[in-house]
Amino acid sequence: MGILDLKKISFSYNRKGFIKDLSISVNGGEFIGLLGANGSGKSTLLKLSAGILAPQMGEINLWNKPLHQYKGKDRAKLLSYLPQMLDINVPFRVRELVSMGLYPYDILPQLSPEEAIKMVGLGEKTDSFITELSGGERRRVFIAMTLLQGAGILLLDEPLANLDIKYQIELIRLLRNLRDIKNISVVMALHDINMAFQFDCVYIVKDGMLIASGEPHEIIASELLKDAFDIDVTISDIFHPLKPLK
Amino acid sequence: MRKIILLIIVSICILFVSVFIWPKFINPFNLDDTGSQIIFSIRLPRVIVSILMGSALGVSGAILQGLLRNPLADPYILGISSGATLTAAAGLIFGKIIFGLFTIPLLAFIGAISTGIAVGIMGYKRGGLLPERLLLAGIGIGFLFSSILMLLMSISADEGLKRAMLWIFGDLSMADWSLIPYGLIFIFAGFLLSIWRVKGLNALILGDEIAYSLGFSPFKERLILFISVGLMTASSVSLGGVVGFIGLLIPHIIRFFVGSDCRFLLPLSALVGGTFLCMADTIGRTIVSPTEIPAGIITAIIGAPYFLYLLRKREIMGV
Numbered sequence: 001m002g003i004l005d006l007k008k009i010s011f012s013y014n015r016k017g018f019i020k021d022l023s024i025s026v027n028g029g030e031f032i033g034l035l036g037a038n039g040s041g042k043s044t045l046l047k048l049s050a051g052i053l054a055p056q057m058g059e060i061n062l063w064n065k066p067l068h069q070y071k072g073k074d075r076a077k078l079l080s081y082l083p084q085m086l087d088i089n090v091p092f093r094v095r096e097l098v099s100m101g102l103y104p105y106d107i108l109p110q111l112s113p114e115e116a117i118k119m120v121g122l123g124e125k126t127d128s129f130i131t132e133l134s135g136g137e138r139r140r141v142f143i144a145m146t147l148l149q150g151a152g153i154l155l156l157d158e159p160l161a162n163l164d165i166k167y168q169i170e171l172i173r174l175l176r177n178l179r180d181i182k183n184i185s186v187v188m189a190l191h192d193i194n195m196a197f198q199f200d201c202v203y204i205v206k207d208g209m210l211i212a213s214g215e216p217h218e219i220i221a222s223e224l225l226k227d228a229f230d231i232d233v234t235i236s237d238i239f240h241p242l243k244p245l246k
Numbered sequence: 247m248r249k250i251i252l253l254i255i256v257s258i259c260i261l262f263v264s265v266f267i268w269p270k271f272i273n274p275f276n277l278d279d280t281g282s283q284i285i286f287s288i289r290l291p292r293v294i295v296s297i298l299m300g301s302a303l304g305v306s307g308a309i310l311q312g313l314l315r316n317p318l319a320d321p322y323i324l325g326i327s328s329g330a331t332l333t334a335a336a337g338l339i340f341g342k343i344i345f346g347l348f349t350i351p352l353l354a355f356i357g358a359i360s361t362g363i364a365v366g367i368m369g370y371k372r373g374g375l376l377p378e379r380l381l382l383a384g385i386g387i388g389f390l391f392s393s394i395l396m397l398l399m400s401i402s403a404d405e406g407l408k409r410a411m412l413w414i415f416g417d418l419s420m421a422d423w424s425l426i427p428y429g430l431i432f433i434f435a436g437f438l439l440s441i442w443r444v445k446g447l448n449a450l451i452l453g454d455e456i457a458y459s460l461g462f463s464p465f466k467e468r469l470i471l472f473i474s475v476g477l478m479t480a481s482s483v484s485l486g487g488v489v490g491f492i493g494l495l496i497p498h499i500i501r502f503f504v505g506s507d508c509r510f511l512l513p514l515s516a517l518v519g520g521t522f523l524c525m526a527d528t529i530g531r532t533i534v535s536p537t538e539i540p541a542g543i544i545t546a547i548i549g550a551p552y553f554l555y556l557l558r559k560r561e562i563m564g565v
Binding site (some may be wrong): 051071072081082097104171 | 458
């Protein structure tokens with residue numbers, strides 16, 4: 001039994017079934033990558049796990065209690081979600097936006113907004129307006145907010161999209177450090193197959209179903225990946241910048 | 247912090263000038279009968295009404311721009327002013343004066359609140375109040391009511407209706423004490439609601455999904471804030487009609503100075519909105535005295551060029 005359990009859930013936006021009879025269990029300290037082509041159901045799966053969408057069938061339990069029974073603030077302390085589209089047109093300062101990660105709390109947490117901002121490498125832009133930052137920098141601001149929120153489970157929808165390779169690697173490193181120190185669990189939607197090697201466990205999603213799960217080396221080599229992405233995959237044993245951490 | 251203190255001091259000075267100095271100086275330390283009569287029956291109620299209206303409009307604009315995630319939003323974009331105008335006018339044509347002095351304001355308030363509810367119902371879909379739906383519903387209902395109003399005006403030759411129209415389009419010269427307690431209660435209630443949910447408003451600006459992840463229910467937050475805007479805008483229109491500019495531009499100007507955190511933006515929009523309308527009204531009844539220029543005209547003539555100047559220098563909500 002994991003800390004976040006999706007049991008046989010089904011969900012559809014309209015009549016047509018989309019997520020079909022899907023079960024996933026997330027354990028403490030686990031690093032899970034969701035791989036799948038565009039429109040495969042990765043984002044829907046994350047929204048269901050976050051409680052933003054409610055499944056028509058099946059149940060979702062967070063710490064053995066149905067997710068929908070949590071009060072908003074209590075849930076926010078355990079589980080946070082960062083969408084793929086971060087569209088903001090109001091000029092908040094970086095510090096103001098990141099500080100919103102403290103909203104679920106009535107007492108001051110261990111981490112300060114400034115520390116969270118430094119962790120994503122934006123220390124010098126603490127007082128800048130978010131509207132003046134680049135797409136990648138904005139994403140890091142939201143990631144800092146999520147870190148400050150301090151939940152034990154992070155559901156991140158393509159957080160590596162439009163980040164420079166340097167920050168992709170740093171973000172993965174940062175999250176893995178947090179896992180080592182605080183035992184956080186991360187579920188991350190990906191579309192870069194190369195990044196899959198950084199995860200403990202990879203799930204492949206196709207047409208709203210899990211078609212494979214396991215360690216990245218097994219999964220990436222499998223025929224199923226070719227099927228999911230409709231491509232040929234060749235694994236070459238080249239140096240990967242993050243490999244030493246594994 | 248220094249900017250905020252400066253704003254408060256400037257506001258107090260403007261209020262002092264409006265009550266005691268313009269259009270005719272009255273020494274507050276040496277009041278005669280005429281002086282106190284002018285201050286207590288004419289100037290003070292008018293100053294209070296203008297502050298109440300301006301504050302309500304400033305805060306409502308700031309809330310709506312965040313709630314609808316749209317820099318063009320102002321308190322009237324939800325059709326509330328058209329609703330108020332239509333019921334006031336229709337009431338005068340068909341029902342005549344029922345509640346004496348209270349007739350126009352009461353009708354306006356009923357129209358404003360029912361329009362707000364209608365827009366809210368139209369904006370509701372799939373368990374949420376959707377910003378785009380609210381906007382479109384507001385614009386649609388606004389057009390409908392404005393055209394019905396035009397129709398009424400073109401077939402009616404009623405003198406009272408003309409007076410009501412003047413009043414509805416922003417005339418503070420009728421201000422007296424009788425309406426102030428009601429305006430104060432509703433506007434204060436709306437303001438307290440918005441301050442109570444100010445964190446939810448900040449979170450909603452980041453998008454519904456992030457607000458949810460931070461522990462807020464987007465529907466509940468938006469509904470409470472919508473009610474708060476409805477109360478404040480309806481009260482403001484009922485107190486002195488439709489004064490433009492403040493609700494649209496004051497929040498943008500405040501953002502230039504103190505940023506977008508609604509915990510500062512809302513109270514300061516109230517302070518500056520109130521002071522600004524009070525100042526505009528004082529200028530309007532002074533410069534070509536005894537003729538009065540409606541406050542709405544002054545607010546736009548002073549405010550718009552300043553706003554355009556700021557727009558040249560800085561970005562507004564990312565554009």
